[in-house]
Amino acid sequence: MSVIINICGVLIATSNFPDPTLRSFYQDYYHCKIEYTKEESSYEVQPTQTIYDLFPKNPTWWPIFTSDQLDSESYKNIVRHGINPGVILPNDYFSFIEYFKIKKAVNEGAIPIALYQMKTPKYFAAKATFSTAIGLRPLGAMIETGWDQNIISQPAGNYFIQSKNSNDLNVPARIIQYKQQFFYNTTIDPTQSSGYQIILNPPLNMSVNNIQYPNLGISWKIHNTNYRSTTEGIETNLLGYVFIVLSIVVIPLDYIFSAHYPSLLSTFGSSISWISLLFGGILLLILIISIIRRRRINARN
Amino acid sequence: MPAIDVLFLFGFLGIWIPQAFWAWLSFQAWKYSKNAARELENLPIPEQWPILSVLIPAYNEGVVIEDTLHAIAQQDYPEHTYEVLLINDGSKDDTLEIAERMAAIYPCIKIVNVPKGMGGKGKSRTLNNGLPHANGELIVVYDADSTPEPDCVRLLAQTLLADKKLVAVNGKVRTRNWRDSILTRFIAIEFIFFQWIFQGGRWQRFELSTLMGTNYIIWRDALETLGGFDEKSLVDDTEMSFRIFLGQRRIKWVPYAVGWQQDPPSLSVFIKQRSRWTQGNFYVTSKYLPIALRKPFPIGIEIFNNIMCYVLFVPALIWSHITLSLGLLGIAGITLAGPFTLLWGLSFCLYVAQMWFTLSLERAKPQLYFFSVLSYITYSQIFLFIVFKAAYDMLKNKIQGNSLQWYKTERSKERK
Numbered sequence: 001m002s003v004i005i006n007i008c009g010v011l012i013a014t015s016n017f018p019d020p021t022l023r024s025f026y027q028d029y030y031h032c033k034i035e036y037t038k039e040e041s042s043y044e045v046q047p048t049q050t051i052y053d054l055f056p057k058n059p060t061w062w063p064i065f066t067s068d069q070l071d072s073e074s075y076k077n078i079v080r081h082g083i084n085p086g087v088i089l090p091n092d093y094f095s096f097i098e099y100f101k102i103k104k105a106v107n108e109g110a111i112p113i114a115l116y117q118m119k120t121p122k123y124f125a126a127k128a129t130f131s132t133a134i135g136l137r138p139l140g141a142m143i144e145t146g147w148d149q150n151i152i153s154q155p156a157g158n159y160f161i162q163s164k165n166s167n168d169l170n171v172p173a174r175i176i177q178y179k180q181q182f183f184y185n186t187t188i189d190p191t192q193s194s195g196y197q198i199i200l201n202p203p204l205n206m207s208v209n210n211i212q213y214p215n216l217g218i219s220w221k222i223h224n225t226n227y228r229s230t231t232e233g234i235e236t237n238l239l240g241y242v243f244i245v246l247s248i249v250v251i252p253l254d255y256i257f258s259a260h261y262p263s264l265l266s267t268f269g270s271s272i273s274w275i276s277l278l279f280g281g282i283l284l285l286i287l288i289i290s291i292i293r294r295r296r297i298n299a300r301n
Numbered sequence: 302m303p304a305i306d307v308l309f310l311f312g313f314l315g316i317w318i319p320q321a322f323w324a325w326l327s328f329q330a331w332k333y334s335k336n337a338a339r340e341l342e343n344l345p346i347p348e349q350w351p352i353l354s355v356l357i358p359a360y361n362e363g364v365v366i367e368d369t370l371h372a373i374a375q376q377d378y379p380e381h382t383y384e385v386l387l388i389n390d391g392s393k394d395d396t397l398e399i400a401e402r403m404a405a406i407y408p409c410i411k412i413v414n415v416p417k418g419m420g421g422k423g424k425s426r427t428l429n430n431g432l433p434h435a436n437g438e439l440i441v442v443y444d445a446d447s448t449p450e451p452d453c454v455r456l457l458a459q460t461l462l463a464d465k466k467l468v469a470v471n472g473k474v475r476t477r478n479w480r481d482s483i484l485t486r487f488i489a490i491e492f493i494f495f496q497w498i499f500q501g502g503r504w505q506r507f508e509l510s511t512l513m514g515t516n517y518i519i520w521r522d523a524l525e526t527l528g529g530f531d532e533k534s535l536v537d538d539t540e541m542s543f544r545i546f547l548g549q550r551r552i553k554w555v556p557y558a559v560g561w562q563q564d565p566p567s568l569s570v571f572i573k574q575r576s577r578w579t580q581g582n583f584y585v586t587s588k589y590l591p592i593a594l595r596k597p598f599p600i601g602i603e604i605f606n607n608i609m610c611y612v613l614f615v616p617a618l619i620w621s622h623i624t625l626s627l628g629l630l631g632i633a634g635i636t637l638a639g640p641f642t643l644l645w646g647l648s649f650c651l652y653v654a655q656m657w658f659t660l661s662l663e664r665a666k667p668q669l670y671f672f673s674v675l676s677y678i679t680y681s682q683i684f685l686f687i688v689f690k691a692a693y694d695m696l697k698n699k700i701q702g703n704s705l706q707w708y709k710t711e712r713s714k715e716r717k
Contacts, residue, residue, distance in 0.1 A: 266637055269310045273639030276317050280647040283324050287654035290331055294661035 002167055004045060008032040010054060011045045015167045019149040021178070022169065029172040030055045048166065049189060052173040057195045060212035063202045064088060064113060064142070064160065064186070067098055070105050074204040081208045084109040086160075086198075088142055089131055091115045099134070106136055111216060113160065116141035118148050125220040129227065130247040137229050139216040142186070147171055156180030156228075157218030160198045162187065173197050175214065182215050248275075305633045309624045313641070315617020319609050320651065326502030327655050333505035334497070334556065334662050341557045344459045353378055353458060353518075354437030355385045358427035362445035363394040364712040365563055367403065372448035374407035378455045385410045388431035391417065396445075424514075424709075425530035425537040432529060440524055444515040446712055448477060449560035456558040457518040468550040469519035471500070471512055472558030478715040479669075482566040486672045487680035489564070490656060490665075497659040499606070500554035508551055509599045514538035516560030523550070536581030543589050546599045556662075566713055572687060574710045579691035582607055615688050652677050 002013045007026065018026075023034045032055075064086035065075050078085045087102055087110040106112055114131060116124045128138050142160045143151065146168040151159060161183055163170045173195030176183040186198040190206055198214070199206070217230045222243055228235040234244075355373055359366060366387075373385050387400045389412060397412070404410040415430045428442065439461065441454055453472055461470045473496055476489035500510040512519075514537065523545070531540040542552055565571040586607045593604035627633045635641070656673035697703075 266306070269306065269313070269637045270639045273313070273637075273641055273644060277640050277644055277647065279321070280644065280651055284647065284650055284654055287324075287327065287651070287658050291654065291657050291661045294658075298661065298664045 004037045005169070006035040006037045007051060008054070010051070011037060012048055012051060012169070013045045013167060014048060014169045015165070016169075018147075018169050021149050021152055022147050022171065025172055025176055025178075025183075029174040029176060048163075048169055049187075051169075052185070052197070053194050055172070055194060057174070058210070059194055060196045060210045061199050061202075061206075062086065062211060062213055063206075064198055064200050065110075066201060067102050069201050070101055070110075072201075072204075074202055074206075077204055078202075078208065079108060079110075083208060083211050084111055084213075086111045086113045086140065088113050088115060089127070089136060089138065091117075091127075103135060111140070112136045112138045113140045113142050114138035114218075116143050116154075116159065118143065118145060118150055121154060122222075125222045125227075126247070128218070128220050128229070129222055129243055132227075132229070132234055133244045133247045137234060138218055139229055139231065140214065141218050151183070152178055152181065154181070155219035155221060155226075158182040158184065158214050158216065160184045160186040160214075162200065184214055305624060305627060306635050306637050308620050309635045309637065309641075312617045312619075312621035312624055313644075315613045316621060316648065319614045320648065322609070323498055324651065324655065326498045326506070327658055329502035329505040330497040330659065330662070333501040336505065337501070337556050340460075340555075341456075344456070345463050346459065347462045350379045350382045350458070351438040351462070352382045352436050353384070353439040353441060353454065354435035354521075355383075355441040355443060355454065356388060356428055356431050356435060357386065357443050357445055357447075358388045358390060358424050358431065359392060359396050359400070359445040360390040360427070360709055361392045361394045362396045362712060363392070363399060364714055365446040366396050367399050368448050369443070369445055370400065370403040370407070370410060372451075373443060373454075374403070374409055375451060376449065376454040377451050378458065380409060383409050383454075384436060386413050386431050386435055387411070388413045388415060388427050390415045390427040390430075423532065425532040428537070429529045429532065432524070435521070438521050439518055440521050441518045442515060443560065444562060446563040447474075447515050447560050448562070449516060449558075453516065453558045453560055454518070456555070457516075460553060460555050460558070461518050461520070464553070466551050467553050468523045468545050468548075469512060469517055469552045470558070471510065471517040471552060471554045472560050473554070473556045474513055474516050475559060475561050476564045477561035478563050478566065481713075481716050483672070484568060484571060484680075485564050485566050486669060487676050488571070490660065490669055490673045490676060491680070492564075493663050493665065494656055494659045496554065497556070497662055498655070501556060503602070504554050507599060507602055508553075509546075509602055510552055510554035511542035511603065512538035512552055515562060516558070517552075536578055536585060539581060539585050540588075543585055543600060543603070546603070547592070547596075563712060563715060565710060568683075570711050570713075572683070572690065575684075575687045576691045576694060579611075579687055580695050583611070583691065583695055586611070611688060615685060618685060649677060652681075 002015055003017050005012050005014055005017060008030070017036055018034055026032050026034050062085070063078050063083070065072070066088050067090055069075055070087065075085065087105050089102065089112055090098060102112070112131060114124060114128050124141065131138055140158045140160060142162070144162050144164065146164040147161055147170060159181060161171055170185050171183045173185045175196055184196070184198045186200060188200045190199055190202050196212060217228070219226065219228045221227070225237060225240045225243060227240055357369065357373065370385070370387065376383070385407070387410060389397050389400065397414070400410070400412050404412055411434070413431045413434045415427060419426070419430060432440070439458055441457065443449065449472070457470050457472050461467055474492060476485055476492055479485050479489035504510045527541060527544050530537045545552055565574055586604055589600055590604055593601040624635065628635065653674050656676070657670055660669055660673065
């Protein structure tokens with residue numbers, strides 16, 4: 001099912017009629033009212049992707065890569081040109097290889113972006129805290145499920161919004177500011193010709209002369225403790241730093257904070273025991289290798 | 302959540318947090334072992350060797366003093382700038398006769414007798430009595446049971462002279478009589494472990510190590526600035542280390558200057574000696590805690606280590622034992638979900654692996670590897686008793702208004 005909407009006389013088929021906030025963005029940035037149209041209209045219905053070309057402005061963009069694309073020629077080309085692209089942190093867990101690959105990219109200037117799921121904002125907070133602890137402090141949030149009017153109630157910062165399917169109406173291709181939040185139209189389609197867009201995994205042949213960085217920075221909140229991640233560093237209180245350290249040994253942090261005493265202690269005890277087992281095992285392995293090496297050296301001498 | 306779970310969790314964290322810290326120090330120790338080997342190869346030889354005085358406090362040391370004087374008099378430090386002062390603290394055995402005989406053989410040996418009425422007040426008082434008789438710019442301290450290797454004093458001096466920020470250098474102390482009893486084998490292992498991890502590891506990471514009371518060298522002017530040895534403290538070495546840290550200066554531990562010493566072969570002597578050390582550690586921790594809070598580095602690191610050991614680790618170990626006993630007796634069991642039995646096994650393996658790791662840095666005899674496995678259920682558990690005894694004795698002295706009691710470690714004949 002889709003609905004037909006009228007944007008400045010152009011008919012677009014979308015999956016839903018946009019909410020008031022999204023309509024207000026079109027009003028503010030494209031100076032166009034979005035109106036509901038009956039399906040019987042005789043005019044030709046356009047796909048949603050064509051909207052952005054109807055409102056001309058010099059095309060600018062910024063690249064974001066998924067972690068599996070960090071070895072691609074396109075990524076290397078972007079870095080070679082001195083551009084700091086975004087890199088999306090894996091959503092569920094890091095394998096060691098993946099972590100070191102992303103860490104290397106971040107050390108070379110890539111900007112970590114964490115995935116934001118509207119249904120589980122606490123998970124994002126835990127993930128961002130943990131990522132900060134392991135040196136991958138996010139400076140933006142990526143929303144893969146398209147525009148949702150609940151985004152405006154989320155913490156300050158920049159949000160890269162990618163439509164879930166081609167019929168969804170995304171935010172205008174502009175830098176959209178709403179109070180302390182910034183929203184960006186994010187797409188995998190590199191054929192943009194107008195406005196500002198975030199291009200996910202751009203191909204090698206894209207021009208790098210019109211790169212424009214977004215307003216980097218994101219905030220989140222854990223257990224009434226506020227974090228503000230900026231290009232300068234992390235801003236939080238003493239408890240915030242304690243949580244950052246704690247996030248390394250307590251899994252999953254978001255689950256801990258949604259639990260109540262006494263299950264809070266049980267969860268803490270249980271998760272820290274698994275972490276200890278992992279660290280202890282690695283440590284034991286290192287010690288055994290060192291002992292064998294030393295004994296061999298001693299025997300040689 | 303049942304009380305036993307909370308108890309268990311405290312025990313678990315109290316053991317694992319120090320364990321993780323010490324494991325990290327093991328890694329630092331490994332790095333330091335490589336650095337120290339390079340340092341030894343490149344130690345600069347001074348153009349002029351300063352006058353060096355070795356101080357040996359002695360009270361009833363007839364059993365060990367002859368070997369000690371032989372070893373110290375035969376050091377390869379240039380002899381025209383070298384003297385050995387045997388400070389006889391009113392010995393009632395044949396210490397003085399042996400020392401006089403040795404002085405006749407080795408001209409570098411001088412005997413200083415502590416005047417009557419001023420002796421028997423502990424090692425620090427004896428050293429303070431001997432210090433005015435020393436001519437050296439450099440002061441080396443050895444216990445009366447120490448037999449350093451022939452190049453030990455020279456290497457200590459070379460290290461100290463090579464680095465201006467150093468006030469003192471401590472050499473490695475090994476157990477000479479490790480074959481005497483099972484206890485001395487355990488002590489030998491513990492000394493190797495302790496020194497590599499806490500002295501070597503901390504030096505590597507924080508440029509921090511403490512004096513160990515014997516086999517160390519210190520600038521005389523620094524010693525005098527510090528006001529000599531603290532006569533109130535039962536651990537003059539630790540106390541002096543803290544005062545050096547306050548002056549933002551450094552003490553270095555080096556593994557290549559090796560001194561051998563006798564350690565107590567009997568349990569009763571061992572418990573008395575360690576109880577004294579523990580009381581001394583309590584004393585310096587309480588004395589310097591307010592300063593450590595104001596100046597976290599470097600004194601805070603040292604105090605933090607003591608607190609972690611005595612306030613976190615030891616009580617956690619006791620809680621852990623209680624939880625285990627309650628579980629084994631079927632009185633109460635923990636309900637926490639987690640691989641805790643596996644972790645207990647891992648903890649044991651890590652303990653043994655860390656011991657073996659430091660033994661491998663030393664080319665230790667194979668049987669010491671075997672004894673380090675046994676030490677987990679034997680020697681290590683004695684420390685719980687020692688900490689309690691020290692705390693009890695200290696509390697008793699406090700209530701009764703007694704000052705800290707000096708106890709001199711008794712010597713014994715060694716198996717040759």
